[in-house]
Amino acid sequence: MLARRLLLPGLTTLALTATGCSSTPHTGAADAAAPATLAPAGDGTSQQLDVAAAPQGTPTPAAVARAGAKGRTEQSSFKVASYDQASGRAVIAKAPQGPAPGKSTTPSATAKPSGSASPSASPSADKPVAVGDVIASAPAPGAPNGLLAKVTEVVGKTDRGTEVKTASTTLASVLNDDKADGKVPVDPSSVTVEPLMKGVTFSWAKTGGVKFGPEGAKLPLGNLRLDVNAAVDTAPDAPASAGASVSGFVQLAPQVEFSYDGSGGSGPRGAFLGMSGDWSSQWELQGRAAASTGAPKRIPFAKLHSAPVIQVGPVPVVVNLDMTCYVQVEADGRVTLDVQQDVKGDFKVGGTYALGKGWTPVSQSNVKSTPVTATVTASGKVKGALGAEASVGLYGAVGVSADFAPYLRGEADAKATASSDGKNSLSGSWALYGGFDLSGNLHLQLSLFGTPLFERKIPLGALNREWALASGHAER
Numbered sequence: 001m002l003a004r005r006l007l008l009p010g011l012t013t014l015a016l017t018a019t020g021c022s023s024t025p026h027t028g029a030a031d032a033a034a035p036a037t038l039a040p041a042g043d044g045t046s047q048q049l050d051v052a053a054a055p056q057g058t059p060t061p062a063a064v065a066r067a068g069a070k071g072r073t074e075q076s077s078f079k080v081a082s083y084d085q086a087s088g089r090a091v092i093a094k095a096p097q098g099p100a101p102g103k104s105t106t107p108s109a110t111a112k113p114s115g116s117a118s119p120s121a122s123p124s125a126d127k128p129v130a131v132g133d134v135i136a137s138a139p140a141p142g143a144p145n146g147l148l149a150k151v152t153e154v155v156g157k158t159d160r161g162t163e164v165k166t167a168s169t170t171l172a173s174v175l176n177d178d179k180a181d182g183k184v185p186v187d188p189s190s191v192t193v194e195p196l197m198k199g200v201t202f203s204w205a206k207t208g209g210v211k212f213g214p215e216g217a218k219l220p221l222g223n224l225r226l227d228v229n230a231a232v233d234t235a236p237d238a239p240a241s242a243g244a245s246v247s248g249f250v251q252l253a254p255q256v257e258f259s260y261d262g263s264g265g266s267g268p269r270g271a272f273l274g275m276s277g278d279w280s281s282q283w284e285l286q287g288r289a290a291a292s293t294g295a296p297k298r299i300p301f302a303k304l305h306s307a308p309v310i311q312v313g314p315v316p317v318v319v320n321l322d323m324t325c326y327v328q329v330e331a332d333g334r335v336t337l338d339v340q341q342d343v344k345g346d347f348k349v350g351g352t353y354a355l356g357k358g359w360t361p362v363s364q365s366n367v368k369s370t371p372v373t374a375t376v377t378a379s380g381k382v383k384g385a386l387g388a389e390a391s392v393g394l395y396g397a398v399g400v401s402a403d404f405a406p407y408l409r410g411e412a413d414a415k416a417t418a419s420s421d422g423k424n425s426l427s428g429s430w431a432l433y434g435g436f437d438l439s440g441n442l443h444l445q446l447s448l449f450g451t452p453l454f455e456r457k458i459p460l461g462a463l464n465r466e467w468a469l470a471s472g473h474a475e476r
Helices: 444-449
Strands: 012-018 051-053 063-065 072-084 089-094 107-112 134-137 147-158 161-168 179-185 192-195 200-206 210-212 224-232 244-261 270-287 297-306 309-312 315-331 336-354 358-377 379-394 397-413 428-442 463-474
Touching: 051 179, 072 134, 089 147, 134 315, 179 309, 192 200, 200 297, 224 297, 224 315, 244 309, 244 315, 244 379, 270 315, 270 358, 270 379, 270 397, 270 444, 315 397, 336 379, 336 397, 336 428, 336 444, 358 397, 358 428, 358 463, 379 444, 397 444
Parallel strands: 063 107
Antiparallel strands: 012 358, 051 309, 063 134, 072 089, 072 107, 089 161, 134 147, 147 161, 179 244, 192 297, 200 210, 200 224, 224 244, 244 270, 270 336, 297 315, 309 315, 315 379, 336 358, 379 397, 397 428, 428 463
C-alpha cells in the first residue's frame, strides 16, 4: 500500500479562446474575439448613445419610434399598462409622475422626426401611439421580459388607456442609425434563486454596503455566491465510511455586454450581445461515487434568473439571464477519494455581428487552478465538475447559451496518498488533472438586432483544455 500526501503548489494558468463558424464565411480567427471596427457613417447623423443600468426606484422609460419619421427616439410620459402575449394586445396609458410607494412604473418614450422644434415633446393624451409606431418597454404587467413591438392597429380608448394590437419587430427600428457600446454589471440583489435540493444557500453584496446571506459579509461588491452541500450516489459495494458527497461554492460577478452600430443607415453594421464576469469556485468531492451509466451524472442544485434593464440612450433594452448551477460526477464505482480544488478566473460568451460577415461566436476564459489536495484509494477513474449552464438574450428570447464547467479528473491503480514535495515513497501509479469544458450555441433570436436571420444554431465550439496537476509511479 502506498501512503503519500499530494499537495499541488503554485498556479496553473489556462487561456481559452474559441472561434466558430458564422452565417457567412470569414478568414481570421481573431474576428471572433470582438466586434469589427467600423468606419464612421458618411452622413454624419449617427449619435453615440450611453449604455448604463436603468435607474433604480424611478420610472424606467420605454421608447416609441414614430412611423414614417426617421428621427431620434425620445422619452415620453406614457407606459405599457398591460400586455397579452397570446393576442399581442397592449394598453398604453399615461404614466404617474413618480413611482408609487413600494412599486415601480414603466413610462414610455417617443421618437420625433429630425429637426423637430420640440424634441422632448410627448404625443397627445388622446393618441399616445399610431399604427406603425414601435414600442420598446421595460418589464410591464403581462410582459415580464419587457416588450419590443410595432403597433398594427389602434383599437380604441378603454378605462385603462389606449388599447392597441402589436406585432414583433427589432431593435434596429428604435436604435436607427445610432451607435452604442458598454458593459453593465448585474445587480446581485435582482437575481432570483430557486434551490433544487437541500443544502443550498444564496448570498450577495452590492454597493452601499448592502449584503445578504450567510456569506454576504465576505463577498466583494457586485458578487453573488451559491453554496452547496449535496450527497452523491455511493457505489453499491462501498462501505458506509465511503459515503460520497460534494460540497463547495460558486461565486460570480456577472455583467452584460452590449454594442450596436447602425451608422450604415440600412440596418446594423455591427452588434454584440454577451455575458462576462469573474468566476471563482471551491469544492470538495469525497467518498466512492457510484459508477456512471451512459452520460455523466449531472446534479443541478440551483436555478438563477435576472432580467436587468440596460438603458441605451432613451431605449430600455431588457436582457434576460438564466443560469443553472450543477455538480457533475463521472466515476467507475471503484475509486474512493478526497479531492479539494479552487478555481479562479473570468469568462466571456456571446455573439458578434459584422456586416458582410454575419454572426460569429465569442468564447473566452482565463482560468487559474490554485493548490489542490487529494487522497486516492484503489484502482479506477473519477471526474468531478462544478459548473453552470447559462443563457443570455433580449426581451425573453434566448440569444446565446453556454455551458461553463471547470473540472478535476483523477485516476489511480493502487491506494495513493500523495504529495508533490517528493519526500515520501510511492507504490503504484496515480495522476491528477485540472481542466475546463466550454460549449454552447448562438441562436436564431439574435435577429432581434435587425440583422439577417440564420436558420440554424451556430456552435460556440466545444472547447476542452486540460493540464496535468501531478502524477507519479513507483514499484511496490
